Every structure is written in C-alpha cells, then in structure tokens.
Amino acid sequence: FLTPVQIPSKTKLSTRGGDDDFGDVSLWRIEKVDKVFGDNADDDDVVPSYPNPLSQKARIPSSWFVDEDDAVAAKVNVDVHQTCIIDEEAAAPAFMLAGPRMEIAFDPEVSRAAIVTCGGLCPGLNTVVREVVMCLRRQYGVENVYGVPEGYRGFQSPEDWRPLDETVVANFHNLGGSVLGSSRGGYDTKAIVDSLAAQNINMLFVIGGDGTLRGAAKIAEEVKKRGLQISVAVIPKTIDNDIPLVDRTFGFETAVEAARDAINVANVEAEGFPLGLGVVKVMGRNSGFIAMHAALGSRVVDLCLVPEVDFYLDGPGGIVDHLAARLLENNKAVVVVAEGAGQDLIAAEQEEEGEQVTDLSGNVMLEDIGRWLADKLKTRLGDKLQNQTKHGDSVSIKYIDPSYMVRGVPPNTADNVYCTHLAHNAVHGAFAGLTSFVVGSVNTRECFVPTRVLVNKRNVIDTEHQSLWEYVVFDTGQPCFQTESDDVDRRKDITISASGGVVLELE
Numbered sequence: 001f002l003t004p005v006q007i008p009s010k011t012k013l014s015t016r017g018g019d020d021d022f023g024d025v026s027l028w029r030i031e032k033v034d035k036v037f038g039d040n041a042d043d044d045d046v047v048p049s050y051p052n053p054l055s056q057k058a059r060i061p062s063s064w065f066v067d068e069d070d071a072v073a074a075k076v077n078v079d080v081h082q083t084c085i086i087d088e089e090a091a092a093p094a095f096m097l098a099g100p101r102m103e104i105a106f107d108p109e110v111s112r113a114a115i116v117t118c119g120g121l122c123p124g125l126n127t128v129v130r131e132v133v134m135c136l137r138r139q140y141g142v143e144n145v146y147g148v149p150e151g152y153r154g155f156q157s158p159e160d161w162r163p164l165d166e167t168v169v170a171n172f173h174n175l176g177g178s179v180l181g182s183s184r185g186g187y188d189t190k191a192i193v194d195s196l197a198a199q200n201i202n203m204l205f206v207i208g209g210d211g212t213l214r215g216a217a218k219i220a221e222e223v224k225k226r227g228l229q230i231s232v233a234v235i236p237k238t239i240d241n242d243i244p245l246v247d248r249t250f251g252f253e254t255a256v257e258a259a260r261d262a263i264n265v266a267n268v269e270a271e272g273f274p275l276g277l278g279v280v281k282v283m284g285r286n287s288g289f290i291a292m293h294a295a296l297g298s299r300v301v302d303l304c305l306v307p308e309v310d311f312y313l314d315g316p317g318g319i320v321d322h323l324a325a326r327l328l329e330n331n332k333a334v335v336v337v338a339e340g341a342g343q344d345l346i347a348a349e350q351e352e353e354g355e356q357v358t359d360l361s362g363n364v365m366l367e368d369i370g371r372w373l374a375d376k377l378k379t380r381l382g383d384k385l386q387n388q389t390k391h392g393d394s395v396s397i398k399y400i401d402p403s404y405m406v407r408g409v410p411p412n413t414a415d416n417v418y419c420t421h422l423a424h425n426a427v428h429g430a431f432a433g434l435t436s437f438v439v440g441s442v443n444t445r446e447c448f449v450p451t452r453v454l455v456n457k458r459n460v461i462d463t464e465h466q467s468l469w470e471y472v473v474f475d476t477g478q479p480c481f482q483t484e485s486d487d488v489d490r491r492k493d494i495t496i497s498a499s500g501g502v503v504l505e506l507e
C-alpha cells in the first residue's frame with residue numbers, strides 16, 4: 001500500500017548541494033486506506049464500479065472529483081534545502097485526499113447505512129449525523145439509513161434502530177448532546193458484525209473518540225476476516241482533541257468557548273474581591289488542549305496547568321511563589337487547571353497506591369485536581385500573604401468547575417461547518433469503496449487517514465517546539481517547568497496537528 005510517487009529523473013530538484021539530478025526518487029509515499037473489495041491486485045479486478053450520481057448532475061464541475069493519487073502531505077515543515085525526500089524511511093506519509101470519486105464501488109440503490117455515536121457527548125454530534133444522512137440520501141440517493149441507539153451496545157437491538165431521513169434530522173445541527181444517544185462500554189465485536197451482516201448494512205459510520213476508534217478498527221478487521229463488503233468510516237469526535245494527526249476534532253472549539261466563559265467569570269470574581277484568586281478546572285481528560293486554548297483566548301490567566309507539563313507548588317520557581325507575586329502585584333490572579341494535570345502530586349500524597357478506578361470503557365477516572373489545588377493554594381497563600389496588605393486581607397479563592405457545561409452546549413458555527421466537511425467526506429470515502437479510515441482535516445485539507453495509523457496514539461500538547469504552548473508561557477509569565485531537552489532537532493521534528501499537538505505513542 002506504499003505507492004511511491006516517482007518523479008521523472010530529469011526533474012530538476014534544488015538541493016543543498018551535489019548534482020541536481022537524483023534519478024528516480026519518491027517524493028512521498030501515500031498512505032492508502034484499505035479497500036472494501038480487498039487490497040491486492042486480483043481483488044481490484046472484481047471491484048464493481050458505478051458512475052457517481054453526483055457526476056450525473058449537470059451543475060457539478062468535474063474539478064470537484066478527486067483522483068486516486070491525490071494526496072495531502074502530513075508533514076508541513078521540511079528542511080528548507082530539501083525539496084524532496086530521498087530516504088524512503090524519512091519520507092513523511094501523505095494521506096489520500098478526501099472528496100467524491102467519479103466512479104463509486106457500491107450501488108446506491110441497494111446500499112444500506114448505519115450511524116452510531118459513542119463515548120462522551122460533544123457539540124456537533126448531531127450535525128455529523130444530519131449531514132451523513134443528507135449526503136447519503138440527497139447526493140447518492142440512498143434510501144435506507146439507520147441510527148443505532150446508545151453507542152456500540154445499540155447493535156444488539158436492531159429492532160430499536162431509527163430510520164433517518166431529511167425530515168427527521170432537519171434540526172439536528174442546532175442540538176447539543178446526541179439525539180441517537182451514546183454510551184461507554186457495551187462493545188462486542190462479534191455481536192456488532194453479526195448485526196451488520198444480518199441487517200445487510202454495507203456502510204457503517206462511527207462517530208467517536210480514541211476509544212471508539214479502537215473499536216472501529218476491530219470491527220473493520222472482523223468484517224475483512226469474514227469477507228464481508230462493509231465500509232467502516234470513522235468521524236473523529238471528542239472535546240478533548242486527543243486524536244492525533246488531524247488538525248482538531250469537532251466539538252473542541254465549542255468546548256473551548258464554553259471554558260473561556262467560565263474563566264472570564266472567574267476573573268470577574270477575582271477582580272471583585274481583595275486578593276481574589278479564581279481557580280477553574282476544565283475537561284480534556286489526559287490532554288490539556290481545552291485549558292491551553294481557553295487560557296489563550298481569555299488573556300486573563302496567570303497560570304495554566306496541563307497534564308503534559310509537571311509542576312510543583314513550593315519553593316523557588318513553584319506556583320505558590322508565582323501566584324503570591326501576582327496577587328500582591330494585581331490584587332487578583334486566575335488559574336486554569338486541566339482535569340488531567342497534577343495527578344502525580346495527588347498520587348504522591350496517597351499512602352498506598354490505590355486500585356485504579358476506570359469507567360465502563362476502561363478510561364482511568366481522574367482525581368479531582370481542581371478541589372485539591374484550590375485547597376492547597378488557600379492554605380499556602382493564606383500563610384504567605386498574611387498581613388501583606390493594608391487591611392491584612394487573606395486570599396479569597398473562587399473555585400469554578402464548569403464540568404459538563406463545556407460539552408452539553410449546541411455546536412458553534414465553526415464546528416457545524418467542520419462537521420459538514422467531515423460527514424460528507426466520510427460518505428464519499430465509503431462510496432469510493434474504502435474502509436477502516438478516519439476522515440479528518442490535516443493541514444486544513446480533508447483526507448482519509450488509515451485507522452491503523454491512529455490506534456493507540458494520543459494527541460498531546462507539543463511543549464518542545466514553537467507551538468501554542470510557548471504563547472501560553474509568554475502570555476501568563478508562568479514558570480516554565482520544562483527542562484531544556486537538547487535532543488530535539490527543531491528543524492526536522494514537526495508539529496503535525498494545527499492545534500499545537502504532537503503524537504504520543506501509548507504503550
């Protein structure tokens with residue numbers, strides 16, 4: 001599946017020296033997603049082909065259709081002297097460009113599709129469902145589209161599946177939460193594929209986060225093992241933005257706006273009281289993107305704590321000194337703490353290592369860093385600032401945990417537009433006969449990323465390169481807790497995700 005794109009040997013390529021003629025080199029390798037009808041040459045012969053109904057519509061220009069080898073480069077920073085990659089190993093993958101193909105692999109008249117929403121609720125879930133239905137029915141003429149209720153476990157009760165059409169979903173894009181319902185746990189590969197086969201489904205659209213994606217990869221694998229022709233398309237969803245490689249997940253920006261509102265209230269409270277200290281805890285599980293973006297967006301934050309950067313309370317360079325100085329200087333301060341930050345500090349205080357509590361999906365439940373931090377700061381700053389002010393004020397802590405307020409809201413316009421891109425391209429990918437792919441924006445271009453490239457990886461804040469995190473440290477003036485890691489080659493290592501993230505390999 002690694003088809004190097006050969007450039008004619010006479011192509012002149014500027015390079016840092018040596019002769020200009022490299023002979024045949026691969027400019028990049030295109031990561032091709034799996035095909036529903038088999039991924040080796042013999043199967044290609046049997047891949048059915050139908051004209052895309054879109055191409056029958058007079059007003060659609062042929063330029064709207066995408067060719068097989070159109071791709072999106074995953075790496076955006078390359079060494080300025082190197083305009084092509086000679087060493088195959090160094091070659092960054094490029095991902096297949098999303099979009100409609102002139103020829104499609106499924107007959108729309110007999111296609112039957114299922115849509116499922118899994119994991120935590122997220123602004124935009126219903127918009128994706130709406131747009132998958134609209135694209136299937138209006139652009140491809142598919143009659144039978146079903147909504148699977150309550151996440152993966154809904155496959156076990158096909159009698160509860162909801163027929164979806166343009167009328168049913170008309171107002172979905174204005175609704176928060178999931179009209180179909182979601183859940184955690186309840187995953188059973190065999191039961192899911194049995195149900196897909198029994199209901200003659202040939203396209204499955206899975207909307208979920210990192211956990212859902214792991215499940216979808218297993219479904220696609222089982223489908224392939226059984227020789228079934230079912231396309232499994234994943235639309236990545238999570239307010240945490242912890243899906244790697246893609247620029248962002250839908251719902252994230254809406255959640256950031258809601259978190260920013262909570263931070264602004266904390267600032268109002270902090271400004272309204274002598275030595276007011278606003279402390280805000282925000283969701284994001286093991287990544288700090290919501291905290292980082294909301295802190296930057298509000299511009300009133302003196303300290304932003306994220307899971308990716310360890311911090312300490314006491315002593316030189318600790319957060320207590322930093323906040324004490326800010327409170328004495330401005331008579332107020334605001335702290336944003338991501339819910340996954342500081343878990344090591346809480347664990348260090350617990351006598352014996354407790355049994356890790358997990359949710360129904362196996363996610364480790366987090367300790368409440370917000371309350372823990374507010375309590376610690378109240379005592380430490382109380383002592384430190386005692387009698388430091390004219391009226392002998394002590395610190396006045398205003399603790400805000402917006403919790404589900406950041407994800408239960410309807411999607412903002414930017415997320416609704418993004419959901420439309422993702423949903424329609426998931427349908428185009430399925431009709432192209434592709435499977436086990438995640439549709440997402442990489443360097444602002446929608447493409448199909450093979451699910452296998454994303455499984456067991458997490459998008460985390462990039463604290464090593466010129467990225468958003470640097471602006472946080474500049475803007476808040478907070479202690480920079482990172483040690484200088486000199487083994488980072490700043491030129492070649494890149495930030496793939498536009499939200500200032502890099503890929504963390506999970507063990």
Ligand SMILES: Nc1ncnc2c1ncn2[C@@H]1O[C@H](COP(=O)(O)OP(=O)(O)OP(=O)(O)O)[C@@H](O)[C@H]1O
Binds near residue numbers: 211
């Ligand atoms: N490794 C796995 N294999 C199969 N299914 C999984 C796996 N991990 C999670 N799932 C299933 O995927 C679904 C969603 O997972 P999870 O609850 O972790 O939410 P998520 O998809 O990560 O979304 P979010 O992070 O936004 O909550 C659940 O039904 C869960 O059982």
Ligand SMILES: O=P(O)(O)OC[C@H]1O[C@](O)(CO)[C@@H](O)[C@@H]1O
Binds near residue numbers: 240285359407
């Ligand atoms: O929905 P639950 O099970 O309460 O889980 C909350 C978690 O879900 C998320 O909203 C999405 O993963 C996290 O940010 C948060 O920690």
Ligand SMILES: [Mg+2]
Binds near residue numbers: 119209210211238
């Ligand atoms: Mg998750």
